Amino acid sequence: MLLVYGVASPLMPAAVLLLSAAAALCSPRVRLRSWLLGMLVLAGPMLLVVGVVQGLFYPGPAEVLWSWGPARLTAEGAAVAAQLWLRVAAMVSVCLVFALSADAGRVFDALIVLRLPLGLAYVCAAAVGMVPRLRQRLGDTLAARAARGHDTRRLGVRLRLLGGIAAGLLLSSLTDLDQRHDALVQRGFGTARRPAPWRRYPDGRLQRTLRWALPALSLAVVAASIGGWLPLPAASDLIPALAAGSEHP
Amino acid sequence: MNATGLPPAGPGSRSIRAEPGNPIPLLTLQKAGFRYRDADAAALRDIDLVIRPGEGIAVLGPQGSGTSTLARLAAGLLSDRGEHSGTVNRNARAALLGDDPEAQLTGLSRSAAEEVSLPARLTGMLRDSLPGAVGQAMSALSIAHLAGRDVSTLSGGERQLTALAGLLVLAPPLVILDQPGLALDARARAHLLRALDAHRQAGGAVLLTGHQHDELSAACDHVLLLDRGRLTGTGNVTAQPALLSRYGVWDTRPAAGPVPGSAHSAPQDAPFRAGSSSCVHDTSRLPGVQAPGRDGGEEGTGQDLLLRVRGLRVRRGGRTVIDGVDLDLLAGTTTALLGANGSGKSTLLAALAGLLGPADRPADRPADRPGTSPEDIPASGRRRTGGLTRGRRRGKRPVDDVAGSIIDRAGTELGALPLHARARHLAWVGQDPGMQLSAASARAELEGAVPLARHRRTERTRLRARRHEQVDGIMERLDLQHDAATHPYDLSPARRKDLVIASALLLEPAALLLDEPTLGRDLAGMQRLNTLLNDFTGAGGTVLVATHDLHWASSIADRTVHLCPPEDTTPSHAP
Numbered sequence: 095m096l097l098v099y100g101v102a103s104p105l106m107p108a109a110v111l112l113l114s115a116a117a118a119l120c121s122p123r124v125r126l127r128s129w130l131l132g133m134l135v136l137a138g139p140m141l142l143v144v145g146v147v148q149g150l151f152y153p154g155p156a157e158v159l160w161s162w163g164p165a166r167l168t169a170e171g172a173a174v175a176a177q178l179w180l181r182v183a184a185m186v187s188v189c190l191v192f193a194l195s196a197d198a199g200r201v202f203d204a205l206i207v208l209r210l211p212l213g214l215a216y217v218c219a220a221a222v223g224m225v226p227r228l229r230q231r232l233g234d235t236l237a238a239r240a241a242r243g244h245d246t247r248r249l250g251v252r253l254r255l256l257g258g259i260a261a262g263l264l265l266s267s268l269t270d271l272d273q274r275h276d277a278l279v280q281r282g283f284g285t286a287r288r289p290a291p292w293r294r295y296p297d298g299r300l301q302r303t304l305r306w307a308l309p310a311l312s313l314a315v316v317a318a319s320i321g322g323w324l325p326l327p328a329a330s331d332l333i334p335a336l337a338a339g340s341e342h343p
Numbered sequence: 344m345n346a347t348g349l350p351p352a353g354p355g356s357r358s359i360r361a362e363p364g365n366p367i368p369l370l371t372l373q374k375a376g377f378r379y380r381d382a383d384a385a386a387l388r389d390i391d392l393v394i395r396p397g398e399g400i401a402v403l404g405p406q407g408s409g410t411s412t413l414a415r416l417a418a419g420l421l422s423d424r425g426e427h428s429g430t431v432n433r434n435a436r437a438a439l440l441g442d443d444p445e446a447q448l449t450g451l452s453r454s455a456a457e458e459v460s461l462p463a464r465l466t467g468m469l470r471d472s473l474p475g476a477v478g479q480a481m482s483a484l485s486i487a488h489l490a491g492r493d494v495s496t497l498s499g500g501e502r503q504l505t506a507l508a509g510l511l512v513l514a515p516p517l518v519i520l521d522q523p524g525l526a527l528d529a530r531a532r533a534h535l536l537r538a539l540d541a542h543r544q545a546g547g548a549v550l551l552t553g554h555q556h557d558e559l560s561a562a563c564d565h566v567l568l569l570d571r572g573r574l575t576g577t578g579n580v581t582a583q584p585a586l587l588s589r590y591g592v593w594d595t596r597p598a599a600g601p602v603p604g605s606a607h608s609a610p611q612d613a614p615f616r617a618g619s620s621s622c623v624h625d626t627s628r629l630p631g632v633q634a635p636g637r638d639g640g641e642e643g644t645g646q647d648l649l650l651r652v653r654g655l656r657v658r659r660g661g662r663t664v665i666d667g668v669d670l671d672l673l674a675g676t677t678t679a680l681l682g683a684n685g686s687g688k689s690t691l692l693a694a695l696a697g698l699l700g701p702a703d704r705p706a707d708r709p710a711d712r713p714g715t716s717p718e719d720i721p722a723s724g725r726r727r728t729g730g731l732t733r734g735r736r737r738g739k740r741p742v743d744d745v746a747g748s749i750i751d752r753a754g755t756e757l758g759a760l761p762l763h764a765r766a767r768h769l770a771w772v773g774q775d776p777g778m779q780l781s782a783a784s785a786r787a788e789l790e791g792a793v794p795l796a797r798h799r800r801t802e803r804t805r806l807r808a809r810r811h812e813q814v815d816g817i818m819e820r821l822d823l824q825h826d827a828a829t830h831p832y833d834l835s836p837a838r839r840k841d842l843v844i845a846s847a848l849l850l851e852p853a854a855l856l857l858d859e860p861t862l863g864r865d866l867a868g869m870q871r872l873n874t875l876l877n878d879f880t881g882a883g884g885t886v887l888v889a890t891h892d893l894h895w896a897s898s899i900a901d902r903t904v905h906l907c908p909p910e911d912t913t914p915s916h917a918p
Contacts (some may be wrong), residue, residue: 199452216451224448231778237698238779240762241771242793242846247761251794258781258791265832266777273446276420277506278465280438281449282513286467292457294470320407 098184100316102238103326104177114187123195132190148175164258198223203291235259366881367434369517369548370394374429377416386412387572394548401551401560404569405506405591405865406835410552414521417550434517440507442522444499448507454488459509485534496660499526500684521554525862528683528891532558554865556587557595593866597894648676649853649885655747657694664690672885677876679900680889686906688889692856696771697762699743770847774858776839780831783841785823788831789814792846817845837868857888861895
């Protein structure tokens with residue numbers, strides 16, 4: 095978040111987006127299809143909205159690249175749309191890689207080791223655990239509908255069933271939360287301020303170095319960007335250049 | 344007798360009273376009552392109950408009598424859920440294991456050992472002491488072999504025992520168990536019984552609640568009976584099974600009497616027929632069951648063969664769960680699928696229903712052609728999920744792998760049909776009914792559960808009217824009319840299961856696949872289920888039912904099939 099919002103250039107969120115895509119591709123625990131689907135669902139609608147609102151109907155005076163009726167693609171509008179979407183998409187992609195690859199138990203242990211309050215550690219771990227659980231439940235629910243004769247391979251059928259399935263998922267998630275709360279109360283949650291981790295996670299020298307170096311590097315990059323020592327192009331510089339490049343190949 | 348037909352509730356029959364010289368009670372309820380927020384009537388009224396160290400008390404009653412509420416009240420889990428009356432004194436820590444295996448896990452652990460260790464960690468146990476404490480708790484329930492298993496792969500019974508082991512790590516003086524035997528096989532129940540005995544001998548106490556009388560409640564010092572929120576009677580229920588019937592409690596013990604609503608006597612032993620390396624033992628009351636014929640009928644029985652399964656093999660998560668099962672289902676019969684927790688009963692039903700693979704199977708393959716020999720199938724009829732090649736190449740999680748042949752009466756290879764097309768032949772009712780429900784009311788659930796047949800727009804009104812009539816009929820058969828407007832999640836687990844069975848019947852299938860349909864049922868629920876199954880088989884259908892209730896299975900089933908885990912190939916007799 096620090097990098098994608100701290101540096102004005104769209105190259106930074108684009109780089110973060112590419113890096114997280116590479117991580118999704120290479121990670122043995124993340125399925126690329128799940129990551130892409132997550133991106134489509136969470137970042138896709140925003141691309142559509144900013145593309146139409148900012149890209150085609152930018153209100154101020156601007157350099158018009160293309161127009162059709164009331165819609166006009168402007169360099170400034172496209173720059174704003176690209177910047178907005180890239181920032182959100184970069185954050186969503188990193189969160190997705192983390193949520194799809196992390197395991198709730200390990201996140202809980204790690205946050206406790208990092209001395210976060212017990213309640214906050216539980217909320218974060220529960221949120222991470224909810225991703226695979228919802229995915230599993232959605233798959234099971236669709237299979238259950240197919241087991242009653244609905245051809246859930248067809249998009250039209252899925253859309254028709256969407257309301258009921260979404261309501262069922264929401265309700266079962268709320269019930270889950272309630273049940274999990276009771277289960278944790280039964281297990282003495284809150285008795286110890288700092289529960290012992292299940293296992294020791296060996297922290298190598300490189301990992302330890304990266305843990306401190308990466309935030310420091312991020313701060314330095316942001317500071318350099320604000321101070322004007324990092325000459326990265328802004329979106330408003332890139333769009334006209336790209337448009338000109340496409341006109342004169 | 345009072346107006347309810349129950350014995351008079353005298354003071355001695357309603358409570359176990361403190362006596363001079365007795366140790367300090369772990370739990371005392373005096374005139375305790377509870378009413379849920381927004382409920383018209385109290386769920387519990389005037390409960391007097393005292394539990395001392397070393398005691399085991401079972402409180403049984405029918406659905407809606409308040410047994411689960413009593414368990415939660417005793418555990419202190421109702422503090423902000425409604426209005427209390429009377430007094431509840433807990434002099435020691437109490438731990439509750441609820442009836443739903445899904446709800447017992449915390450979601451913060453990957454392996455079973457990690458889940459068992461969590462309570463100890465949360466209460467401050469040092470890391471170095473964890474392995475010993477976890478090992479001891481798991482060994483006490485004979486589940487040490489599950490330590491490294493991913494909790495998401497555990498069966499319902501295994502989850503239940505894992506959750507209980509976690510609670511026992513804390514050594515709570517009072518252990519409260521709500522319907523603990525539901526998802527457990529006989530061996531697991533015996534292990535649990537030993538663990539509870541040891542707990543009581545060590546000075547702990549056990550409070551057990553439920554709708555069914557089993558080996559666990561029979562081992563308690565006192566069995567109390569609950570009716571509409573009141574402790575109204577007690578007695579030696581083991582010696583008086585009729586008392587249980589009068590209170591609407593189902594007796595699961597094999598020694599119990601005949602099953603109401605069941606037309607069968609106990610099945611006869613038939614010669615062991617080893618169909619596979621998955622150790623399928625077959626006990627049948629059908630005359631002359633032999634190797635299945637290929638003419639669509641079972642040799643020597645004269646009954647229609649509705650489903651023939653050959654060489655069914657399932658691998659899940661890199662583990663062989665079912666290894667070459669052969670099975671024949673005849674028209675007009677019920678087959679009970681028995682086996683230990685984790686033996687693959689649910690997996691077998693799910694594999695038959697087509698739930699373990701992708702729905703989009705290629706249509707043109709040898710397996711699609713009627714009369715294809717099962718031996719021809721494995722290479723082409725093999726189905727995998729999630730892109731096996733990619734998963735293996737990149738070292739991602741192992742995927743399901745299902746192979747074998749499932750042929751219906753007409754000779755169609757059902758294994759080659761996509762899931763939705765198979766539903767018309769094999770209607771599956773899973774163990775967790777919540778997953779199969781999504782509408783806002785019971786009636787809406789049934790109206791939309793099954794898609795209407797392909798039709799022209801002009802026919803829609805007629806088809807909907809017909810569906811409406813069908814739903815009316817099925818709701819009446821299952822006595823669901825009064826719950827028509829109720830949200831499915833507000834129904835009791837047994838009624839939810841009835842609703843899912845009703846949706847399966849709308850498919851008008853040849854075979855019903857039921858996974859643990861007796862869970863949480865009281866006597867009335869069992870009678871309803873028996874009537875339904877008898878009607879279904881009487882109309883020529885066939886039922887395959889996975890269950891741990893041996894008493895019920897021996898009464899309702901024409902044949903019992905015992906499924907062993909693939910590793911266990913030692914022949915044994917079906918119970």
